[in-house]
Amino acid sequence: MIGSAAARARTVDRGEYRVHILFVGGEDSLPTDLIDLVAGVDDAWQIQHVADGGTAMAIVADAPLDVVVVAPTLPDMPAATLLGQVRALRPETSRIALIASQQAPPVRVLSLAHRFLPLPLSEEALLEAIGSLEELRELLDNPALRECIGRIDRLPSPPQTYLALMQALEADEDTSAMDIARLISGDPAIAAKVLQLCNSAYFSAGRTLTDLRSAVTRLGQATLRDLVLASEVFSHAGDDGPGRYALQQRALIASQLARRMLPDASAELGATAALLADIGLLLPGVRDERDPQAATSGDIPGHSEAGAYLLGLWGLPMPIIEGVAFQRDPARSGTRSFWVAGAVHVATALVSGDTLDEEYLRRTGMSGRIDGWREQAAAMMTSARPTAVA
Numbered sequence: 224m225i226g227s228a229a230a231r232a233r234t235v236d237r238g239e240y241r242v243h244i245l246f247v248g249g250e251d252s253l254p255t256d257l258i259d260l261v262a263g264v265d266d267a268w269q270i271q272h273v274a275d276g277g278t279a280m281a282i283v284a285d286a287p288l289d290v291v292v293v294a295p296t297l298p299d300m301p302a303a304t305l306l307g308q309v310r311a312l313r314p315e316t317s318r319i320a321l322i323a324s325q326q327a328p329p330v331r332v333l334s335l336a337h338r339f340l341p342l343p344l345s346e347e348a349l350l351e352a353i354g355s356l357e358e359l360r361e362l363l364d365n366p367a368l369r370e371c372i373g374r375i376d377r378l379p380s381p382p383q384t385y386l387a388l389m390q391a392l393e394a395d396e397d398t399s400a401m402d403i404a405r406l407i408s409g410d411p412a413i414a415a416k417v418l419q420l421c422n423s424a425y426f427s428a429g430r431t432l433t434d435l436r437s438a439v440t441r442l443g444q445a446t447l448r449d450l451v452l453a454s455e456v457f458s459h460a461g462d463d464g465p466g467r468y469a470l471q472q473r474a475l476i477a478s479q480l481a482r483r484m485l486p487d488a489s490a491e492l493g494a495t496a497a498l499l500a501d502i503g504l505l506l507p508g509v510r511d512e513r514d515p516q517a518a519t520s521g522d523i524p525g526h527s528e529a530g531a532y533l534l535g536l537w538g539l540p541m542p543i544i545e546g547v548a549f550q551r552d553p554a555r556s557g558t559r560s561f562w563v564a565g566a567v568h569v570a571t572a573l574v575s576g577d578t579l580d581e582e583y584l585r586r587t588g589m590s591g592r593i594d595g596w597r598e599q600a601a602a603m604m605t606s607a608r609p610t611a612v613a
Contacts, residue, residue, distance in 0.1 A: 242357055243287065246272040247279040247305060248294025252321055252342055260346055261353065268353070276300040283312050290356055292319045292349075295332075295342070303331035310335060314373030315366060317356045317536060337536035352538065359535035363548060368524045371508055372532055384413050385452045392444060403447070404435035413454050417447070445491065449478050449498055456502055473574045474498050476603050480570035483599065484592075485562070493566040495539075496546030500571045503530030503547075512551060513575060527551055554583050561587035569593075573600035 244261070246253050253272065262270040273279050276297045283291070291309050293302050302320060309316055320336035321344060338356075340348050360369075388406055391398050408414050418438055439447055453471055474497070481497035482490045503509050503526030512525040531548035546567040549555045556564035565587060572579050573596060584590050 241267055241269050242289045242353075242360075243269045244271070244290045244292070244353060245279060245282060245288050246270070246292045247274075247276065248292075248297065248321065249274050252294035252296070252344065253292070257344065257346060257349065261349060264350060274298065276302075276305040279305055280308050283309055283316075288313055288316045289360070290317045290319065290353060292321065292340075293336075294321050295323045301329070301331075303329055303335055306332060306335035310373060315369040316373065319352060338538055355535065355538060355541070358541060359532065359544065362541075362544065363528055363532055363535070365524070365528065367522055368528055368532055371524055372506065372529060372536075375507060383455075384409070385448065385455055388448060388451055392448075400436045400439040403439045403444075407435055407439075407451065413451060417450050417454060445482065445494065446479075448491075449475060449494060452495065452498060453478075456499065456505070470501060470504065473571075474501060476600070477567075477570040477574045479603060480573065480596070480600055481563075481566040484566040484569065484596065489542075489563060492540065492542045493546065493563045493570075496543040496550075496563050496567045497570045499530065499534060499539075499543065500547050500550050500567055501526060501530065502533060503527060506530070506533065513577060551577075553580060554586075559587070561589050565589070569596055570600075573597060574604065 242265075246258055255272075258270060258272045262268065271282060273282065274297075276299050279291075279293075282288075288309070291306075293305055295302055297305065306318055306320065309318055317338070318336045319338045319340060320332050321342055322339050323342050338352060340352060384407065388403065391402065391406060407417060414435055418435065442450065453475055477500065478494045478498035482494035485493040503524075504511055506526075506529055508523065509526050509529045510523045512527055527550055528548050531544045534547060535544045542563045545556050546563040549564045550567045550571055553564040553568040556562070558564075561584075565583070569579060569584070569589075571577070579593065581590065581593070584593060
């Protein structure tokens with residue numbers, strides 16, 4: 224991924240294509256040699272670097288920007304003030320906030336930035352972030368969508384407990400149930416939701432559990448990741464009643480279905496993409512593409528692409544973003560075979576009662592599996608019990 228932008232610059236004629244990137248901060252956060260390195264990666268990246276917020280505001284007011292990277296401390300204003308001005312003047316701009324090591328970012332920064340990078344800033348992390356945002360814009364080339372999401376007062380925050388859990392599991396395959404339970408217990412609300420779901424009829428097999436370590440053992444790592452992610456993501460839903468419960472329940476079942484449709488190497492990608500397929504419905508000003516009355520709502524972005532764009536801002540892997548973006552039209556994905564987008568399409572359609580794209584399934588050699596998938600979906604939905612998540 225880190226080298227992908229440079230490779231595209233060498234092999235693809237993009238004409239006047241430019242990515243405008245503004246770095247704001249002093250040498251302590253944004254060393255000159257790091258900025259120079261970024262500037263040399265891709266000749267399509269137009270780099271500016273200023274030390275203070277006032278100069279940055281003038282640049283923002285003067286011309287559009289694609290990405291702004293802001294240090295945690297500026298000499299003339301709080302970082303949140305500058306990020307707020309960028310959102311107001313250039314809502315389509317992707318906003319990256321740098322976070323000092325061992326320090327919690329101000330709440331206002333959390334609500335204004337799309338992505339967070341730790342200091343000291345590594346070249347790999349910075350290039351990965353910029354490159355992935357460029358890929359996101361190429362995948363979803365919709366300025367109206369970027370502006371719509373950029374203007375939202377408070378985007379759902381990245382799922383921090385889930386990301387920490389993934390990091391712990393990736394760092395050590397032998398991470399114990401106790402270690403995982405300790406990590407989850409750091410967020411009492413998440414811990415309560417995991418225990419509540421674990422004790423629902425769907426997972427409990429009639430035996431009540433009261434401690435997180437036993438819950439981790441019962442559920443297994445894959446299901447636990449789904450539950451933690453669902454607990455964090457759907458806590459942002461404004462509806463605390465049946466609507467929110469139904470959304471989460473559909474997501475969990477679709478996630479398990481998608482996992483079963485793919486080989487082990489891809490199962491987690493498919494499960495996560497299916498779990499997050501409807502995350503766009505949590506954003507204001509977005510239309511539900513399954514609602515016939517909303518299907519012709521002019522320029523209002525649909526929930527598939529809106530959700531995919533949000534996940535891209537969070538920095539999730541591109542296969543997940545594609546799976547969410549193209550869930551209703553998997554033939555648009557970047558692969559001709561049945562992969563993540565195909566599994567998300569089938570899983571979400573079966574759970575929601577939508578029509579399957581049988582022509583796509585025929586072309587990818589999956590027609591013979593449709594009846595079996597329908598039976599699995601029906602069995603899983605029948606087994607589910609109405610246990611809402613607080």
